[in-house]
Amino acid sequence: MSAVAAVQSPWQTAGIVRIEKRTPRVTSFFFRPSRPFAYRAGQHVDVRLTAPDGYQARRSYSIASAPETVGAIELAIEKLDDGEVSPFFHEVAAIGDEIELRGPLGGHFVWPEDVGGPLVLVGGGSGVVPLMSMARHRAARNSTVPVVLVFSARIWDEVIFRDELIALDDRRDGFDLVLTLTREAARRPADYVRRVDVAMMAQAMARLPEPPGLAFVCGSNAFVSVAAQALIDAGVAAGNIRTERYGV
Amino acid sequence: MVTRGFSSGRRPPTDDDARIPPGQYLEQGFPVLSAGPTPRVRTEDWSFTLKHGPRPIKKWNWAEFNALPLTKMTRDIHCVTAWTKFDTPWQGVLVDDILADAGLEPPTGFTLAHAFDGYTTNVPVKDLTGGKAMVALLYEGEPIAPDHGGPARLLVPHLYFWKSAKWLNGLQFTTRDEPGFWELRGYHIYGDPWREQRYTGDP
Numbered sequence: 001m002s003a004v005a006a007v008q009s010p011w012q013t014a015g016i017v018r019i020e021k022r023t024p025r026v027t028s029f030f031f032r033p034s035r036p037f038a039y040r041a042g043q044h045v046d047v048r049l050t051a052p053d054g055y056q057a058r059r060s061y062s063i064a065s066a067p068e069t070v071g072a073i074e075l076a077i078e079k080l081d082d083g084e085v086s087p088f089f090h091e092v093a094a095i096g097d098e099i100e101l102r103g104p105l106g107g108h109f110v111w112p113e114d115v116g117g118p119l120v121l122v123g124g125g126s127g128v129v130p131l132m133s134m135a136r137h138r139a140a141r142n143s144t145v146p147v148v149l150v151f152s153a154r155i156w157d158e159v160i161f162r163d164e165l166i167a168l169d170d171r172r173d174g175f176d177l178v179l180t181l182t183r184e185a186a187r188r189p190a191d192y193v194r195r196v197d198v199a200m201m202a203q204a205m206a207r208l209p210e211p212p213g214l215a216f217v218c219g220s221n222a223f224v225s226v227a228a229q230a231l232i233d234a235g236v237a238a239g240n241i242r243t244e245r246y247g248v
Numbered sequence: 249m250v251t252r253g254f255s256s257g258r259r260p261p262t263d264d265d266a267r268i269p270p271g272q273y274l275e276q277g278f279p280v281l282s283a284g285p286t287p288r289v290r291t292e293d294w295s296f297t298l299k300h301g302p303r304p305i306k307k308w309n310w311a312e313f314n315a316l317p318l319t320k321m322t323r324d325i326h327c328v329t330a331w332t333k334f335d336t337p338w339q340g341v342l343v344d345d346i347l348a349d350a351g352l353e354p355p356t357g358f359t360l361a362h363a364f365d366g367y368t369t370n371v372p373v374k375d376l377t378g379g380k381a382m383v384a385l386l387y388e389g390e391p392i393a394p395d396h397g398g399p400a401r402l403l404v405p406h407l408y409f410w411k412s413a414k415w416l417n418g419l420q421f422t423t424r425d426e427p428g429f430w431e432l433r434g435y436h437i438y439g440d441p442w443r444e445q446r447y448t449g450d451p
Contacts, residue, residue: 007449055256058271058330092253107433108283221280228285238285
């Protein structure tokens, strides 16, 4: 190695100060780090659980709160039935528990508002979490950067942050919410009932005053593959599309 | 610090704990992670260039590259997002054999791997030579799927898998250890999973 770099974001403890159920499968946990840190919208933290026998499990979770939020950091965690860490949070973790985390992490899937736009955000399921941080960041800054968020969920009741997103949409300040449900009829007139495709991306981008400068796509690998290709087919340069995949 | 209420009983079963680096878990599938869309690189458009600094040393097209000696390598791989996969079977061209074909002794101690999508990652020469690394062309005996880096990806299995650049199109010798894409964005300059070198400055 050429130089000794400072350890980035060392492990620290954070107390759980609030727990809020978002959907049947997603619950938000609010952490107050013992050493608070600044972060950018879209970044994640690593969480580490340690068993009495020393075994440790570690996972990355995107931050849902805006960088402007004072105090606790919100992680919206989806329960994966065959998981190791998410079931612990859903079944065991309680207010007052101390958890080890390190952050902020990740330097690519980030949107500081001064980077500008317009932006296309495309989220599938809990892939909306880092995009929510960007939407909240935009609102907290009273930004005028045009943003369209296309959020695909299976059913209406699995639309994470639904009321808050609709409230942001209702501000009519340049943030547009497009919902698409894959297993249930649409509830709002302009929403879709199908998987994301190139026509949907083209129509979403038509809501922007000019072509997007950047696109952020987050979700399962299958979702991200389809959505990113749809954006390319709708005319977005591949180099302007940033992706974050759960892996599977 | 022991986490209240967490036990190792949740751990996925494994036949060999000693093969799993600290903080990793055993994955049976093959997750896909990348910073952007998957590029579709046709083999007729594919090429691989060996460079010393800005100077090209040798360039191979797909047919020329496939004429180099093929080696099998079955290895455990470790992704920084915490999954480990056992016994992944690859075939490709050892970096040793690429250098031999170019008639080149490594001119420096460091390299940057380059990919079609603009991705880069730095790997020291000592981690590429001596049979440690290859440019993989086949996975499980078949062409590597685009999501997994096909037509060709770097395979440096003893380092975190972001070092095994997908959609590889070149290897560049550099005078100094120059950080690549993720190394400039908070990830470790070297990335040894057994020392858990995930992020910048981890010892």
